[in-house]
Amino acid sequence: MNDDLLRETERFLHEQIPLTRAMGVQVESYDGETLVITAPLEPNHNHLGTAFGGSLSAIATLTGYSLLWLMLGDRSSHIVIRESTIRYRRPVRGVIRAICQQPDPTTILDFKTLFAEIGKARMNLQVIIQEEGQTCVEFSGEFVALK
Numbered sequence: 001m002n003d004d005l006l007r008e009t010e011r012f013l014h015e016q017i018p019l020t021r022a023m024g025v026q027v028e029s030y031d032g033e034t035l036v037i038t039a040p041l042e043p044n045h046n047h048l049g050t051a052f053g054g055s056l057s058a059i060a061t062l063t064g065y066s067l068l069w070l071m072l073g074d075r076s077s078h079i080v081i082r083e084s085t086i087r088y089r090r091p092v093r094g095v096i097r098a099i100c101q102q103p104d105p106t107t108i109l110d111f112k113t114l115f116a117e118i119g120k121a122r123m124n125l126q127v128i129i130q131e132e133g134q135t136c137v138e139f140s141g142e143f144v145a146l147k
Contacts (some may be wrong), residue, residue, distance in 0.1 A: 119147035
């Protein structure tokens with residue numbers, strides 16, 4: 001993916017969701033299928049020196065949100081989180097690295113068709129936060145896109 005789209009996505013997040021700037025959120029990469037968003041530990045740590053659960057939840061939510069925003073390509077649409085679950089498997093002691101992969105092509109096609117027809121569609125996305133190859137957080141969210 002080109003750097004312009006990465007920076008556009010990051011700029012959008014920082015302008016529309018101001019908390020992302022304070023958290024140091026960066027759009028690291030997107031290859032058309034997998035989005036990686038990172039944030040430094042320093043502004044996101046808790047009293048134990050590990051990543052704060054609220055920051056982990058926010059970054060996981062942002063990663064799913066951002067992947068849907070990129071997939072949809074409709075900059076006038078509104079995306080909201082409808083429901084989510086999160087599992088904290090182990091502490092994050094360094095850079096927070098959230099990864100979200102697109103669902104299968106049929107799910108994407110069904111979503112885009114419904115969105116085009118009625119201006120509203122839902123999609124479930126999974127996000128993991130990894131550190132040193134180990135999964136620390138598992139997030140599942142249902143996102144809704146509205147025209």
